[in-house]
Structure formats: structure tokens, C-alpha cells
Amino acid sequence: MKGKKFVYSQKVAPYVFVVPFILSFAIFWIYPLITAFTMSFQDIGAIDSEWIGFKNYTKLLKDKVFLIAVANSAKYMFFTLVLLIPFPMLFAVLMDSNVVKAKGVWKALLYMPALTSVVISGTLFRLMFTEYKTGQMNLITQALGLGTYKWLKNGWSGMLALLILACWRWTGVNMLYFLSGLKAIDTSLYEAADIDGATPVQKFFYVTLPLLKPTTIYVLTISVYAGLAMFLESYMLWAGNSSPNNIGLTIVGYLYKRGIEKNNMGYACAVGVVLLIVALIINFTQLILNGTFKKEED
Amino acid sequence: MKKKYVGVLLSVAMVASLLAGCGSGAADGAAAADAGADAAVEATEEAAEEVAEAAEGEAEAAEEEIPTSTFGDANGTHLEMWTFVELHGQHYGKMAEIWNEQNPDRTIEITCTTYPYGDMHTKLLTSLEAGTGAPDICDVEVGQYPNVVAGLDKWLVPLDSAAEPYMATMVPARMQTYQGSDGHYYGAPYHVGATAMYYNVAAMAEAMGISNDEVIAKIDSVVTWDDYVKLGEEYKAAIGADDKYWTSVDTGGVDWLWIAMAEYGDDWTGGFEGPANVKLDSVKKMLTMQQDWLKSGLAMISPDGHVDLEAGFQNIMDHNIVSFPKALWFMSRFTNYMPEEKGNWYIAKCPVFEAGQKCSVGIGGTGTVVTQQSQAKDLAAEFLCWAKMSDEGEQNIWDTLGFDVCNTAQWSDDAFAHDDNNQFNQYFINYPYDVLNEIGMDNIGKISVVAISPTINEYMCTTTLNEVLEDPDYSVDDALQECQDAVDMEQ
Structure with missing residues (x-):
């Protein structure tokens, strides 16, 4: 039987196994990517579309709202990197040490928020940050005698709300990444460090940190992308895609606004392509600086 | 042979898990897009309304199957209907039953599918552009309406003749909201939103x-x-x-x-x-x-x-x-x-x-359209206009959806407007329809949604x-x- 021979062939088998991935990757990633790229040079009309060259891109450069969206996304990405790498790492080290009791409980507590839907948590945060006096944040400020504050109408406090939501949600996840990285570190290295008389701080900086580097780079890479691609959090926090003076507008929010709300798919694709390029530039720079592409040293 | 089956099984499982991964990602987006899932939604502002409720519903819906219900006579003409509010689908279901009783020679069977707000409009636009895959009848939220009506009679069936029997008493401003640039009426309204x-x-x-x-x-x-x-x-x-x-x-x-x-x-x-x-x-x-x-x-x-x-x-x-x-x-x-x-x-x-x-x-609203891809355009248009403009239709809209109906003939009907079993009549000091009568159909203005x-x-x-x-x-x-x-x- 030819078919049998084919299936059992050692040469063919690996390809058979990767086919599902390749197919779905091609259909759901490569194809949309190419289409988005070509559509970004078109004016997509109701009945027919026409090629308009770089018009979408030149308009994009002059578009003040897009620039606000880029600035917001960049700020958000920067602050999530600052908050969501060191702190989860610290928590992971604590969880791995003998300092903390009832580790399972802590891990579960920190991880739990990631399991809730952003839709629900976003709505809850919106209610907490409402400018009305019954909001959680305003109850706190009133108890401190500061009066109420319009949290979601000012730039800095709006960003604060987004960051608190992000930290609440992702600290546990990033901590687990670091925790798994820590488990992979050979304990004999710490024993050796102990024999050499290293302090816990020295052990952290000279053993843990360098050996955690692959995990850190992974977390950094996905965080850069997640920060730039944030949309749902802002959408839920402001109960829609319109925030006062666009303080909560992100690049993807702008893409949604142009593509879905205004049905201007060509322009939205241009926004998407720019987002992709920015994310690629940042991540490649970061990966090159971290030496990911260098040949592993022997 | 066993090995072969295991291999096939593994491949299938891999494909399934990959697809499931894609599915949940899409569902997330859908949930976000659904913020406006209410008939009374208007562009940016009302996109915010009922966000919690709708979003919660969608978050659940994302994991479950898309709700589909079929009503009417299995031997009748089959009509597909899409909506983004499940209650709207039930309205057509009820109306299909009444229609079949009244028209035993032209019975219909209607399948109503409820998609999340963003999904439904994107699907509709895509299928209209592609020229295939669109339903017979579809709800379109007023903020999205300009995108759909852009295709005029290439995409949609003009409802002028089907709506004709009711036009004399329909609030003109609401009919005009769903006019195309060629002057034809392409959408049937649920409510005035006065x-x-x-x-x-x-x-x-x-x-x-x-x-x-x-x-x-x-x-x-x-x-x-x-x-x-x-x-x-x-x-x-x-x-x-x-x-x-x-x-x-x-x-x-x-x-x-x-x-x-x-x-x-x-x-x-x-x-x-x-x-x-x-x-x-x-x-x-x-x-x-x-x-x-x-x-x-x-x-x-x-x-x-x-x-x-x-x-x-x-x-x-x-x-x-x-x-x-x-x-x-x-x-x-x-x-x-x-x-x-x-x-x-x-x-x-x-x-x-x-x-x-x-x-x-009139603020907010949802216009329902009949697409040119329908196999039974005339029947679909007639049924739609009847279901949304006739006495029976308006009664059911007020009872189940609680909207201020567009057919002014109902406004002065005592049994309709002053029904003390109606929750809104009970809630407010005065009867809402008395206010509408006082305003009068000609005093309701219209702002275009283009x-x-x-x-x-x-x-x-x-x-x-x-x-x-x-x-x-x-x-x-x-x-x-x-x-x-x-x-x-x-x-």
C-alpha cells in the first residue's frame, strides 16, 4: 500500500505534523497580513476600491489624533515595561525563596485577575474610577479630605487607571513566567555561591538575574507588543472608544475607530501596518541589543 | 493501522486547538465591539450605553454558540435574519407565527441569528461587498447605517412599495432616517426615539x-x-x-x-x-x-x-x-x-x-433592511414592513421591546396607549403616548446620519x-x- 508507506515514512511524518500549524498560520496570519498591506494603498469603497498610492500614509502623518494615539500607546507601553518586569520578577524571587509562607495562596491570588474577562474587569474599574462621589477612588480621596476628582477626564489619572488595571491583571502572569525561569536554574550554583560567601543580594544580581535573561527577554518582547496593541482595556474603561480629549485613545483603538466605526478600511490598514512596523522596530532593536541573534557561546 | 488513526487524531486535535485559539481571540474583540448592542444606539454617544450588560452577555456568548432560533412553518418560504439584539429576533419569531395564521398560502419560516454588534455589521458589509452570504433580512444600527446604505439598490431592496400601506401614519422623520441618497426607503424603523x-x-x-x-x-x-x-x-x-x-x-x-x-x-x-x-x-x-x-x-x-x-x-x-x-x-x-x-x-x-x-x-434606532441577495425579496420586504409597521407589529414592539412605535395610528388607540398593564404606563405619572400625541408626528425633527x-x-x-x-x-x-x-x- 502506497498510502501506508507514505504515512509511515520518516521523511514525511514531520511535515504532516507541522502542516496544521503552517496552514492556519498561512490562512489566519500571512494572508491577512499581505491583504492588509495591499489594502493600505487603496481607498476601499462600498462597491469598488481604487489604488491611491501613499495617500493613506501621508494623511496619517498629518493626522493629529493618530499622533495622540501613538503617544498614548508609547507611554502605556513604557510604563507597563517599567512596572510589569521588575515587580513580577521580585515577587517570583520571593515566591521561590523561603521568606514567604502559603505560596500557593499568593500565587493563586496574583494569578486570578488574568482569568477574569477584560470586559468585566474594565467595567469594574470604570465604576471604581467614576468621577461621581460613590466611586471607590473618590471615596478614598474624600476620606483623606481631598474631595472628588475627575479621574477619567484628565490625562495623567486616566493613564494611571489604565496602568493599575494592567498591573492588577498581568503581574501574576509575568510572575509565573519568571517563576518557571527560576525553577530552571540549577540549585548547585546557589550552593557554590554560598560556599564563596555571597550575600542574598549578590546571589540575585550575579546568579539569578543573568540566568533569568532568556525569560526576561521573552517577557520584554511580549510586553512591548501587548503594550502597543492595547485596546480593550481603554475601550471598557471609557465605555466606548471616545475618551475626553482622546486621553485613552490607543493605536489599535484608532484602527478600530477608522476601520469599524467609520468603515474606512484602507486607512485603518495603514494604521495597522504602521503599528506592525513600530512594534517590529522596537522589538528587533531590543532583541539585537540583548544579543538574542548572536550565536550561543560555547 | 492503529498508529495511523492516532496520527490522524493528533493532527485533527492540533488543528482544532489552533482554531480554538483563534476563536477565543476573535471573541475577545467581538465582546469589545459589542458595546453598542442596543437598538437605541446612536453613533459615539450611545455606543456607550448598556455597555456592562451587553458586554457581559457577549462574554458569555463568546464561549457558547451563536444563538440561532427558527420560527414558523417548516414548509414555508425560508428567510434568514441577522440581528445583534436577541430580543429583536424573538419579535420576528412571534410575528412569523401570526403571519402564517393570516397568510396560510404564503407561509414563511424564519431563522434569526444573533451576532455580537461589531461582528454582525462587519459580516453584513463583507457579504454585501462579496455579493454572497448575506441574509434575507438584517438589522442595522443607525450609526452603521450609512456604511450599509452606501450600496443603495445594488445591495438593498427598496421598501417603498411594501411600506406604502402604512406610510400615511408613519412618523416621516423616522422613515427619512433610513432613506438612501437616491430617495428610496431602505430601512424599516423600530422606534421613534422621540x-x-x-x-x-x-x-x-x-x-x-x-x-x-x-x-x-x-x-x-x-x-x-x-x-x-x-x-x-x-x-x-x-x-x-x-x-x-x-x-x-x-x-x-x-x-x-x-x-x-x-x-x-x-x-x-x-x-x-x-x-x-x-x-x-x-x-x-x-x-x-x-x-x-x-x-x-x-x-x-x-x-x-x-x-x-x-x-x-x-x-x-x-x-x-x-x-x-x-x-x-x-x-x-x-x-x-x-x-x-x-x-x-x-x-x-x-x-x-x-x-x-x-x-x-428622533435619537438612536435600528433600521432593518432586505438584501438583494434574498431569494424571496418581495415576500421578505412585505413581511418586514408588516412586522414593523402594522397594528400587530407595533403592538408586539411596544409589549416586548418597550419602544415608542413609529406608526402614529397606535398613539391615539386607547387600548394600545393606555394599557395599565404596561410597565411604563405604570412607572410614570403620565402615559408616555400622551406625550407623543401632544408632540405630534410633524413636530419630531430629524438629524441625518450619514x-x-x-x-x-x-x-x-x-x-x-x-x-x-x-x-x-x-x-x-x-x-x-x-x-x-x-x-x-x-x-
Whole structure:
């Protein structure tokens, strides 16, 4: 039987196994990517579309709202990197040490928020940050005698709300990444460090940190992308895609606004392509600086 | 042979898990996109309404199957229907049963599928563009309507002849909302969404030390905005508290401005021909008046932007404001979110700038269309218009969906309008349909929803209204000029 021979062939088998991935990757990633790229040079009309060259891109450069969206996304990405790498790492080290009791409980507590839907948590945060006096944040400020504050109408406090939501949600996840990285570190290295008389701080900086580097780079890479691609959090926090003076507008929010709300798919694709390029530039720079592409040293 | 099966099984499992991964990602987006899943949604502002409820529903729906229900006669003509509100589908189901009883020779079977808001509109547009895959009948939210009606009779079936039997008594403004640029009617409306003024009679009576009836007499004598302000000042003086206001003005919604435009017969979109112009005297007058109210302490800024959000409901329940204008579909917010307020509220006509002006405007809505891809266009169009405009249809819309129906023949029908079993008739001091009759179908204005509408609404709600209302000394002219500049970029 030819078919049998084919299936059992050692040469063919690996390809058979990767086919599902390749197919779905091609259909759901490569194809949309190419289409988005070509559509970004078109004016997509109701009945027919026409090629308009770089018009979408030149308009994009002059578009003040897009620039606000880029600035917001960049700020958000920067602050999530600052908050969501060191702190989860610290928590992971604590969880791995003998300092903390009832580790399972802590891990579960920190991880739990990631399991809730952003839709629900976003709505809850919106209610907490409402400018009305019954909001959680305003109850706190009133108890401190500061009066109420319009949290979601000012730039800095709006960003604060987004960051608190992000930290609440992702600290546990990033901590687990670091925790798994820590488990992979050979304990004999710490024993050796102990024999050499290293302090816990020295052990952290000279053993843990360098050996955690692959995990850190992974977390950094996905965080850069997640920060730039944030949309749902802002959408839920402001109960829609319109925030006062666009303080909560992100690049993807702008893409949604142009593509879905205004049905201007060509322009939205241009926004998407720019987002992709920015994310690629940042991540490649970061990966090159971290030496990911260098040949592993022997 | 076993190995082979295991191999096949593994591959299938891998594909399935990959697809499942894609599916959940899409569902997330869908949930986000669904924020506007309410029939009474209007572009930017109302996209926010019922966000929690809709989103919750979608979050659940994302994991479950897309709800599909089939009604009617299995041997009849089959019609596919898409909607983004499950209740709408049930309306057609009920109507299909009645239709089959009345038309045994032309029975139908209808399958209603409820998709998340964003998904449904994207799917519809894609299938219309592709020329295949569209349903026979589809709900289209008014904010999305310009995108769909852009295809005119290449995509949609004109409903002119099917709607003809009902046209004499249909509110003209609502039919025009769903007209195409060629003048044909392509969408059938669910509701008028007529704006009216809601007054908290109980709170006013308590503060002013007079009876409910006396308060109502005072409200009924309000004709112009000047009268409205006078009554407000009287209330303010009586209650004598700094944190109690007459009304609240919106930084996240354009309802007040729509009312002002309708009163003067303006339309900032300029209709299909355009160009859009937001620097209208009616808009300036309203904004300037609101700035005065804010300065004099008569009005506050609606917490979180407008009254149709949780903070807005709380503000109403705390009696921090005792009057505000909103479309009649806001009645369901009272019954759903503020049951404690039952019996306190009275609905009246909106004040006008000059006596004799139109005093209402239709806000929000969903137009239902028949696509050219339908195999039974005429039947679908006839059924649709019957289901949304006939006596039977309107009765079911009022009973199950609670909307102010567009066929004015019902408004004066005592059994329809004064049914004391109806929850809205029970909730409010007066009968909502009495208010509609008082307004009259010709006094309900219309603001076009065209391609430029989302741009105007968005700039108003993100920037202009925040500028002029958060800082009541900000120049209205400057703010409107900025808005105009942004709008001009797009047209």
C-alpha cells in the first residue's frame, strides 16, 4: 500500500505534523497580513476600491489624533515595561525563596485577575474610577479630605487607571513566567555561591538575574507588543472608544475607530501596518541589543 | 493501522486547538465591539450605553454558540435574519407565527441569528461587498447605517412599495432616517426615539413645598427655554443646596445639541450632499445657554459624561438633578436600573427657543433592511414592513421591546396607549403616548446620519463639549471652529 508507506515514512511524518500549524498560520496570519498591506494603498469603497498610492500614509502623518494615539500607546507601553518586569520578577524571587509562607495562596491570588474577562474587569474599574462621589477612588480621596476628582477626564489619572488595571491583571502572569525561569536554574550554583560567601543580594544580581535573561527577554518582547496593541482595556474603561480629549485613545483603538466605526478600511490598514512596523522596530532593536541573534557561546 | 488513526487524531486535535485559539481571540474583540448592542444606539454617544450588560452577555456568548432560533412553518418560504439584539429576533419569531395564521398560502419560516454588534455589521458589509452570504433580512444600527446604505439598490431592496400601506401614519422623520441618497426607503424603523423632558415631580414638590399636581401644572406651563430656566431657578431657590441642580449637561453626548438643531430645523451633517457645518446658531445658542447654567449653578456636568451610564443613574436616584431631556427609550433605564423611582417621574415636551418650533428629535434606532441577495425579496420586504409597521407589529414592539412605535395610528388607540398593564404606563405619572400625541408626528425633527456623522459626534464628545462645558468661559465660537476644522479634514 502506497498510502501506508507514505504515512509511515520518516521523511514525511514531520511535515504532516507541522502542516496544521503552517496552514492556519498561512490562512489566519500571512494572508491577512499581505491583504492588509495591499489594502493600505487603496481607498476601499462600498462597491469598488481604487489604488491611491501613499495617500493613506501621508494623511496619517498629518493626522493629529493618530499622533495622540501613538503617544498614548508609547507611554502605556513604557510604563507597563517599567512596572510589569521588575515587580513580577521580585515577587517570583520571593515566591521561590523561603521568606514567604502559603505560596500557593499568593500565587493563586496574583494569578486570578488574568482569568477574569477584560470586559468585566474594565467595567469594574470604570465604576471604581467614576468621577461621581460613590466611586471607590473618590471615596478614598474624600476620606483623606481631598474631595472628588475627575479621574477619567484628565490625562495623567486616566493613564494611571489604565496602568493599575494592567498591573492588577498581568503581574501574576509575568510572575509565573519568571517563576518557571527560576525553577530552571540549577540549585548547585546557589550552593557554590554560598560556599564563596555571597550575600542574598549578590546571589540575585550575579546568579539569578543573568540566568533569568532568556525569560526576561521573552517577557520584554511580549510586553512591548501587548503594550502597543492595547485596546480593550481603554475601550471598557471609557465605555466606548471616545475618551475626553482622546486621553485613552490607543493605536489599535484608532484602527478600530477608522476601520469599524467609520468603515474606512484602507486607512485603518495603514494604521495597522504602521503599528506592525513600530512594534517590529522596537522589538528587533531590543532583541539585537540583548544579543538574542548572536550565536550561543560555547 | 492503529498508529495511523492516532496520527490522524493528533493532527485533527492540533488543528482544532489552533482554531480554538483563534476563536477565543476573535471573541475577545467581538465582546469589545459589542458595546453598542442596543437598538437605541446612536453613533459615539450611545455606543456607550448598556455597555456592562451587553458586554457581559457577549462574554458569555463568546464561549457558547451563536444563538440561532427558527420560527414558523417548516414548509414555508425560508428567510434568514441577522440581528445583534436577541430580543429583536424573538419579535420576528412571534410575528412569523401570526403571519402564517393570516397568510396560510404564503407561509414563511424564519431563522434569526444573533451576532455580537461589531461582528454582525462587519459580516453584513463583507457579504454585501462579496455579493454572497448575506441574509434575507438584517438589522442595522443607525450609526452603521450609512456604511450599509452606501450600496443603495445594488445591495438593498427598496421598501417603498411594501411600506406604502402604512406610510400615511408613519412618523416621516423616522422613515427619512433610513432613506438612501437616491430617495428610496431602505430601512424599516423600530422606534421613534422621540426626545422628551423627564421631570422628578416628587422631588420638586418636596423641595418647593407644594403638591404634585401644582408641580405638574408648572411643568405643563413651560414652553420656552426661558420658562424652563425660570422654573429651574424657582426650584434652586426652594431647595437652597449647592449640590442639588436643576439639570445636568453632557460632555459625552450630543442629545442637547440635536434638540437645539431640530428646533431650528438645522442639520449639521448637511444631509447626503453636505458639506457638514457645525458652526450653527442653534448649536451656539444651546452651548452658550449651558455655559450660563453652569456658571449660575443651575446645572452640573453629568458625571462620567452623560446620564445613560451607571453614575448618571445614581445621580438621578440621589435627586442631584430633577430634570433632563432624553429619548423615550430611556424609559427602560428607569424600569431596569431605577425601580425605586417609580411614581416620581413625569414626562413632558422639551422646551423650545421660540414658541412654535419643533420640540422633539428622533435619537438612536435600528433600521432593518432586505438584501438583494434574498431569494424571496418581495415576500421578505412585505413581511418586514408588516412586522414593523402594522397594528400587530407595533403592538408586539411596544409589549416586548418597550419602544415608542413609529406608526402614529397606535398613539391615539386607547387600548394600545393606555394599557395599565404596561410597565411604563405604570412607572410614570403620565402615559408616555400622551406625550407623543401632544408632540405630534410633524413636530419630531430629524438629524441625518450619514458618512460624516461619526466624525462630528466623535470630535464633539471627545473635545468640543469638554472644552466648553468643563471650562464655561471657553469661547464657544473657537471650540466650534476647531471642530469644523477637524470635520473639514474628512470631507
